[in-house]
Amino acid sequence: MTCSPHPATFRLLDAYVGWDQQEAYGIVGFDAPAGLRLAHRGADPEGPTRDRLLPWFPDPRLAPGCGPCGWYLLVPGERRLLRRDGCGGAFTPLWPPDRGPGPPHRPVSVAARGHRLAVVESGRVLVWRREGEQLAGVIPAERPRWAALGPGDEVLVACQGSTDLRRFDSTGGFRGVLRTGVPGEIIGLRTGPERTVWLLTDDGGRLGVHRGGHGRPFRPVTADELAAALPPSTLTSADGNGFCLGEKGPEGPETSCFTWQGRPRDPAPSATDVYETGGSYLTALIDSGISRCRWHRVRVDADVPAGTAVAAEIVVSEDGRYDESDWQLPAPGAADFLVDQPPGRFIRLRLRLSGDGGSTPVVRRIRLDFPRVTSADLLPPAFREDPAADDFTERFLSLFDATLAQLDRVIERYPSLLDPAGVPDRALPWLAGLLGLSFEAGWDARTRRALLAAAPELYRRRGTPWALREAVRIVFGVTPVVDxxxxxxxxxxxxxxxxxxxxxxxxxxxxxxxxxxxxxxxxxxxxxxxxxxxxxxxxxxxxxxxxxxxxxxxxxxxxxxxxxxxxxxxxxxxxxxxxxxxxxxxxxxxxxxxxxxxxTVGSVRTGGAGFVVGSRSTVGVDTAFVPLPVPVLGGAHPVRLGRDGVLRPGPRGLRRGVGVGVVSAVGMHTQVS
Structure with missing residues (x-):
């Protein structure tokens, strides 16, 4: 309800306020901010499903290699490792029969990263470099199941029956144990940017995705967070007969399907039974606190894809008792309708979702307005003497009231469009145009919002060293030195x-x-x-x-x-x-x-290889600033006039000692020894 001291005028049903759930069948998402949706088929109605996670956690026999079309395929029954390099090509043996290390011994899974390759066998993990041309090391392990290749020549190994990850280098050197503490069993493992580690777990049929890393605890994440952080592979589906890859062909996107032996096959029909085809949800009695309240309006905020439908039914009563025939059934597809019920203190809502199995509607929020207040209240009493005419007048004027209310909300929210922290990402360039700012294509939304927030102060102090340093700090995250x-x-x-x-x-x-x-x-x-x-x-x-x-x-x-x-x-x-x-x-x-x-004329200089005082050298310990030897004309090492020596002292006499940054420059008047 509203949080103001005035009487409540509406009631919200969503994940933040609560759905007042009494009964639910085939619908999930009561705690999800995204809203209600149809449940997934299978043991885990909340999801995500294994098919949805395939692009990030493929079958253990598959591993994406170099390029968008590079793949490795392990054939355990035939003890072969196949590789596919180009789009539209077939799988070929990684090692020709006349050379190579021989067939894998009881292979379990395969992993790849760049030009490195790891094959998990029974009791060991083989790590290869140069796409299988050079054996880097053999890692002994007890019942290894999964392997992942991380940055810095690191190899992570997950063993059966344990949720801890063992860390090695490519040569087999042990680096320690990474304890995850995740529930269930690890059935997928991969690494991401910034040394992150992603796990797919199975806890009694319930799938979960977890993210963590070195020095960071593992926590559950959603499939949307996974998709935002890691790019998906081209794997689109996998079943007992084979798998399919979605690739770019000469005439547009195309699908290539293969058997688990690497031979091409016809594309399999796509599965359409991802979601339940129907579900319902019934609220408890919602109390308005007003005796004989005239409930006004019901608004459903939902996304309804093609092939799906959303229907909201209501019933109003004074004491909570009603018959099945008392339910008000709105027109099909109506997401905003007036309450056509006798006055009553309580209201109950029943929501029905339906779909074709391949997609689901999503209901984000439901709003119930009460009591009925329309512009008919401003009319003279003579227009409201006839109850039938009065009801028609209220319903008729409600159409205009709803349109005007939407315009009023837009006007009320207009000042928020000038708030860099509150506008959507797509509105940031428009807001920057009002302030005369231009964005680079590579700047993310956070950088753009920070520039917009700092624009007044940057304009006020434009042309000063502070403004230049602040602009560079916001965009690049480092404070420069203005010389x-x-x-x-x-x-x-x-x-x-x-x-x-x-x-x-x-x-x-x-x-x-x-x-x-x-x-x-x-x-x-x-x-x-x-x-x-x-x-x-x-x-x-x-x-x-x-x-x-x-x-x-x-x-x-x-x-x-x-x-x-x-x-x-x-x-x-x-x-x-x-x-x-x-x-x-x-x-x-x-x-x-x-x-x-x-x-002014500005230049940019970034650091590089060279002598840095205070970084790796300590003056007086491993380095010393001393004057050059006394220059002598002639000899084995003659000096050059104007650089290595002077013919007579300057106006201040001979220089004695060294002052860093005052009269000396490294390499001119001093030497490092």
């Missing part, structure tokens, strides 16, 4: 000092040999900084100039005009630094181009 190259130019610093040096800010005046002039006559001293107090552009320090720069104190550049260096070398330029493999560089560059200010 503004302007802070590296030696000729653009406003230095702080207790006694500020005067500066000769004259055209071409820089002092002798690029030295900074000290205090002297006619120059102001004292705390402070600003134009005229410090040098903004030391041209001799940014580019080598004959007659003004000390040897080795500035780089040599043979391009551009020296006078424009302060504006072209580093101004308005930045660099984005990220760890190696953390983002797609092409997509990252596109994002940087869109987020960077128009007057």
């Amino acid at each position: 503004e190259l302007a802070v590296d130019r030696r000729w653009a610093w406003l230095r702080q000092a207790v006694g500020a040096f005067g500066a000769e800010w004259e055209q071409g005046g820089e002092g002798e040999q690029g030295q900074e002039p000290g205090p002297g006559p006619g120059r102001e001293t004292g705390p402070g900084q600003g134009l005229g107090a410090v040098r903004l552009f030391g041209r001799s320090a940014s580019r080598f100039r004959v007659g003004g720069t000390a040897l080795g104190a500035a780089p040599l550049r043979a391009f551009g005009t020296p006078d424009s260096d302060p504006f072209t070398a580093h101004a308005h330029r930045f660099r984005l630094l990220l760890p190696a493999g953390s983002a797609d560089e092409t997509a990252l560059r596109r994002l940087v181009e869109r987020q960077a200010p128009a007057h």
